[in-house]
Amino acid sequence: MKLNVTNEDKICTIVIEGSIDALTSPELEQAISGAAPVCEKMILDMTGVDYISSAGLRTVVAANQKLGKDNLVLKGLAPNVLEIFRLTGFTKFFNIE
Amino acid sequence: MKKTKSIFFKTAIILALVVLLLDVLVLALTYNITYNNNLELAESRLRNAAEMTLKSTETYNLYDYVDKPEEGFNFDMICEMFDITYVYVVEPDVRTRSETYIAIGFGENASEEAINTRYPGIRVDGELNDSEIEAYNGNDDGVILHELSRFDDSLICYLPCTQYFDFKSNDYVEYKAPLVVGAELSLNDYNRSFQRQFNVITILTITLTLLMVVAFGVILYFKVSHPLRVITARISHFVTDRKKGFTKLKVKGEDELAQMSQAFNTMAEEIDTYIGDIEALTREKHTQEAELNIARRIQMGLLQPDNFDTAKMDIDAYILPAKDVGGDLYDYCVLDDGRIFTAIADVSGKGISASLFMSRAITLLHQYAQRGYSPARILERFNDTLAAQNPSGLFITAFVAIFDPQKHELVYSNAGHNYPYIISDKLVTLDSAHGVAAGLFAGEAFEDATLRLAPGDILFMFTDGVNEAKSASGEFYSTQRLEDRLRTCIGSDDPAAIHVVLDELKSFTEGAEQNDDITMLTMRVKPYVSEVTLNLKSDKSELVRIRSAIDQLDISEDKKKTLYLAAEEIFVNICSYAYDTQGEAGLNITVGNVIGMTFTDSGAPFDPTADVIDINDYDHEHSIGGLGRFLVFSVADRYDYEYKDGKNILSLYFNNEVNDR
Incomplete structure (x- = not known):
């Protein structure tokens, strides 16, 4: 997994590439909690994410809880990743673009 | 000066003896x-x-x-x-x-x-x-x-x-x-x-004779022998003395010795010039050799590693340059879309010019391949670009192939290169799509040929350094021998066809000088894996092994992701809950119309299929446990759990869409 964090007028963008699984999600978690205090809004650009497991889901859910649905945007979800969100019914809790 | 047996000394002795004998004879008479x-x-x-x-x-x-x-x-x-x-x-x-x-x-x-x-x-x-x-x-x-x-x-x-x-x-x-x-x-x-008178005469005569001989010897020594020795010394120390500067011998008179000295002077002057030339040449040659070595290193540095392994195929390469820098090259890379590009080529000629040409060629091939061109298009652009700037009229034969691991399709095109082979259940010569060698005539068209490669098939590419390798007795290794050798690889599980050929080639050419680069390149489609079994430690880092095992399976990419997900969720659960400390787990996956995935662990009995959360009741604000199990049983088409012989055995089944790969 590769992460690229940018901050523009307190709007943070984290571009994620690769798999978000049990091994890589702690890294994402760290990046999110690191950025959260200075961000009013956070965009997770997941265009490059090809796989997500429950560990990844939990990380994103935790971020959602911390920031609030209105302040977290999930962007560019690939069909198989979106499918996981759909399966869990989480789509309704998230701001998915 | 070293004491030498002078020919004049010997002559004087013989002369003295002869004259004495004559004296005695005359006296007796x-x-x-x-x-x-x-x-x-x-x-x-x-x-x-x-x-x-x-x-x-x-x-x-x-x-x-x-x-x-x-x-x-x-x-x-x-x-x-x-x-x-x-x-x-x-x-x-x-x-x-x-x-x-x-x-x-x-x-x-x-x-x-x-x-x-x-x-x-x-x-x-x-x-x-x-x-x-x-x-x-x-x-x-x-x-x-x-x-x-x-x-x-x-x-x-x-x-x-x-x-x-x-x-x-x-x-x-x-x-x-x-x-x-x-x-x-x-x-x-x-x-x-x-008698008395006669004795006096005898003594006088002999003394006189000896005196004459000695005088003659002395004259010979100083007039001939000594000058000869001087000349000899000068000749034998010519090269050493030369460093101190060359001086001519003095020439006195016009006798044979003078002529000899003159001849020595002339010869020495010529040799002096000649040695000077040779020294200059040698210096130049050393510099050139050092530069050639650097050139060879740079050239070899342009080549990809000799081994490349992916889940779908592996590539082996071998190149043995001849003494001079040569013009053989091979290249491969994974293109952006996941297809695999391979190429082998041979520049006409040898030496610096060929190696420079080769450097340019390999860069161009690589560049055009990465633009996503088809092999024929690569060769067309390659040919046009080379032909546009090719003042020394070199040309290059090349074979370019692109393999699509999804479709198992090989597209290739050939610019005057030796026909490669496919080793499948038989030996196939790839003799279609054969165009002209590249680099000379711009505007040449090349065509693509397409071939389906089955798992286990090997594409064998080589340069003429292989079939034209000579034995010590001057015999060619020959295409026939190569083909016979490659046929022995049919049906073999050993992926290293190159080494089979190489071993024979080495013993065949033993004692002979190699006068051309020898290059071989194989690309082997990995055979399908329809079953994997892993023994795992209950540690999350083992997920890497699980993923690469799934990668090797002959199933669609989407299915692989489903399997990753199921395997990860179950394995993470085992790691987290099955053991107090570290334990072990087994994973077996079989591929057929249905994909079966079985996890076994020796932890406390636990049925993961029981009490799966209802997602509608999922309180994602407060509890996020059980999510993984929910996902597993959502993506699995069927599942089964039993506790047997002290082991938790969880079996998951997934329908396999056979046609989607």
Whole structure:
């Protein structure tokens, strides 16, 4: 997994590439909690994410809880990743673009 | 200077010996002639003396004076007159070989003994010799006797005396028996003086001769030998001396030595120039070799590693450059869309020009491949670009292929390169889509050919350095041998076809000089894996192994992601809950119409299929546990759990969409 964090007028963008699984999600978690205090809004650009497991889901859910649905945007979800969100019914809790 | 056996020394010795021998011969001859001459002179003197004696006593009856010799004829006078030793008259008695002296005269050097023992009237027994008898018998030529003994060398002349003139009867009276007149000369003294003179002459001659020889030798040494040695020394130390600067030999006169010195000077000047040239060339060659080495390193650095392994295929490469930098190349890379590009090529010619051309070629091929062109299009662009700037008219043969691991499809195009082979259940020669060698004529069109590669198939590419490799006896390795060898790889699980060929090639070319690059490249489609079994430690890091095991399976990419998900969720649960400390888990996946995935662990009995959360009741605000299990059983088409023999056995089943790969 590769992460690229940018901050523009307190709007943070984290571009994620690769798999978000049990091994890589702690890294994402760290990046999110690191950025959260200075961000009013956070965009997770997941265009490059090809796989997500429950560990990844939990990380994103935790971020959602911390920031609030209105302040977290999930962007560019690939069909198989979106499918996981759909399966869990989480789509309704998230701001998915 | 080192003591050398001079040819002049040897010559002088031989010359001295020869001259000495000649001296001895001449001296001996001279001695002989002189001696014989003396003898002859002495003979005639003796003969004269004898005749004179005969004449002088013609009128005497010699017997009358036997008792009173002082009154008779003075025989001593004859001796004095003719400078002889003795003169005598004897009466031979042939029967008893004795003789009786009738008269005798002595010369100056007569021996005391003879004076005392020989006198008229004495009879001496056994002294009568054959010459005397000859004269006694009437030979009046003057019989000469040369008496040579160890102590005595005397010459005697005998004449017969048969009568005397008797004045009383006025007639000749015969003696009752013939008398013999003897005149004798002792040569002893004479010889001694002659010998003395002769010795002086001999010593003088030999000394003179030796002196001449020595003088000759000395002259030869200083005039010839020494200058020769100087020249020799100069020749033998020419190269060492040359560093101190070359000086010419002095040329004096026009003799052979002068000519030789002149010849040496000319030769030395030429060699000097020549060595200078060679030194310059050698320096240049060393620099060139160092540069060639760098060039070769750079060239080899342009090549990809000789081994590349992915889940779908593996690539092996082998390149053995000939002594000079060569023009072979191979290349491969994974394109952005996941297809695999491979190429092999051979630049005509060798050396720097070929290697520069090769560098350009490999860069272009790589670049055009990454633009996503088809092999034919790659070769067209490649050919056009090379042909546009190719002042030295080099060309390159190339085979380019792109393999699509999803479709298992190989697209290839060939620019005048040797036909590669496909090793499947048979050996197939890829002889279609064969165009002209690249680099010479812009605008050439190339075509693509497509081929389906089954799992386990090998694409074998090579350059002509392989089939044209020569054995020590000059025989080619040949395409036939290569094909025979490749056929042995049919049906083999061993992916290293290259090494099979290489081993034979190495023993075939043993002891022969390699004069062309040898390059081989294989791309093997990995055989399908329809089952994997893993023994895992209960540690999350094992997820990496699980993923690569799933990667190898012959299923669609989407299905793989489903399997990753299920496997990860179950395995993470095992890691988190099954053991207090670390334990083990087993994973088995089988692929068929249904994909079966079974996890076993020896942890406390736990049925993950029980109490799966209802997602509608999921309180995502507060509890996020159980989410993983929910996902697993959502994506699995069927599942099964049992606890057996102390093990949790969880089986998940997924329908396999056979046609979606």
